[in-house]
Amino acid sequence: AGARIGYAIGSEPAIASFDKIRNHFGVGRISQAGALAAFNDDEYLESIQLKMEIARVGLQSIAIEFGLTPLDSGTNFVTMDCGRDGNFARAVLSALHERDIFVRMPGTAPLDRCIRVSCSNGRDLGLFKRALPEALEAASRGQ
Secondary structure, three states, X not given: OOOOOOOOOXXXXXXXXXXXXXXXXXXXXXXXXXXXXXXXXXXHHHHHHHHHHHHHHHHHHHHHHOOOXXXXXXXXXXXXXXXXXXXXXXXXXXXXXXXXXXXEOOOOOOHHHEEEEEOOOHHHHHHHHHHHHHHHHHHHHOO
């Protein structure tokens, strides 16, 4: 996942609460320098935002094509409702993993009926698109 960097904006009492635990979330100088460089690189940010949007639209289309319901997303992943229960979604997840496609899923109901697919490049989305119908069929057969 790389270096995850974040910042908080809030009231003084809220920030004071974060300050009590901030050492737990310590960030080294190299990570800070990288975060600041990325934060100030508008061209790079715009290019990543465009890539994520293209990937989200692609994933949403794949979900719909194979009978899943994509949830609206403004993130770097798309959550897809498998339309059944958590056991079915876990079977889909397992079948995708068996095909070397890494996806995640929420662990508690009612969201455990969903899988979560990260945005990626066109090659990876193509691999997911080829594996998904096989995984859905295997999950439907209970395999």
